């Protein structure tokens with residue numbers, strides 16, 4: 287039996303697929319299909335997969351080779367492509383491709399927010415920059431990359447890569463977040479990146495992570511893994527409170543002390559009525575181990591560093607590290623075949639001075655922007671690779687075309703973006719200034735509400751608002767951005783004015 291029951295549509299007494307711009311019918315179907323595949327792969331349980339394939343068969347019979355419409359909220363494209371991978375049924379991939387190619391022709395209907403909001407204003411092959419609702423745009427890109435990869439459509443893949451490059455250059459916050467406008471939860475103009483009005487929905491961070499992962503698999507370019515890391519440790523991780531009980535739907539880079547959005551003070555909450563983010567957070571956390579490493583030919587690529595057991599290309603490894611606090615990564619070979627194998631270690635773009643050693647050899651430098659350090663040899667059980675990444679805190683200055691933060695600076699340490707919270711400052715946060723380039727010092731501390739962390743301090747200046755008042759020396763203290771809003775409602779900012 288095939289069919290589809292969408293409770294909201296049934297409850298309203300509406301016919302199926304009559305209001306696809308807003309109904310989320312195929313969006314919910316996409317999530318159900320992805321959940322079914324995850325359950326099958328992770329637990330070997332095919333019960334939900336049987337339901338998902340019947341639903342997908344129904345969608346094929348309803349939509350294939352028709353212009354019946356497009357869901358206003360993409361994800362069905364990526365879900366159908368993944369179901370094709372899981373089942374081998376070409377009809378699912380064909381329908382995913384059809385949905386991708388039909389985008390840009392007005393088939394998603396009228397959302398009341400304009401066609402750009404639904405990415406339905408220009409065919410995707412002609413689209414040069416991300417527009418509209420950020421989560422929709424980024425889920426669509428994941429589906430586009432899946433379809434391009436599975437159908438060997440180089441033109442389609444190139445269009446997605448072009449937009450990713452543009453997004454990173456001009457439409458992404460330092461935290462990896464996307465979405466500059468509250469009105470449509472959407473992308474703004476190029477370089478329109480206000481820190482206080484940033485939207486940066488948590489789901490957009492997750493969708494961006496998933497798109498970058500697909501581009502990493504399609505191209506092998508380490509820049510996609512670098513960005514996944516930026517999103518994971520900053521824009522995504524900040525969504526969750528230290529106690530795990532509250533979450534952010536919106537992730538700005540600045541909160542003033544008197545901030546309100548309508549009646550909301552902009553703190554993490556136990557619940558939002560639109561509750562897409564919490565289950566999305568849980569599915570990313572539950573699947574993180576799947577993103578650590580991949581195999582290509584005789585080489586095991588290690589993309590992300592955390593304590594783990596890894597196996598691939600016949601090599602079993604133990605990965606030991608205190609990342610992201612420590613830049614020391616140790617790989618121990620537990621078992622290896624009697625033949626040469628490659629171990630490729632990602633060298634993050636931020637690591638200015640990286641070294642590595644094998645067993646007792648002296649440490650050797652790795653050139654910056656190496657991408658992956660590929661070590662190819664016959665490995666033996668007990669071999670040990672030591673990788674030392676440069677965790678020296680660093681200043682980051684914005685592109686001067688980002689008007690909202692021109693003249694400001696931020697601090698990063700390893701993969702972590704830092705922020706300044708009022709709780710750590712000796713003076714009012716909005717009267718604090720820094721001089722980029724001055725020496726940064728770090729220290730491990732334990733803070734109430736946060737626990738252990740690494741603070742970074744910079745020489746600062748207290749600049750009172752009265753023109754006649756002289757600036758005084760002070761210290762500016764930063765903590766990792768993902769740990770903010772765990773100590774009360776005070777002000778926070780990532781970008782701090784230069785003096």
Ligand SMILES: [Zn+2]
Nearest residue numbers: 488489562563
């Ligand atoms: Zn969400």
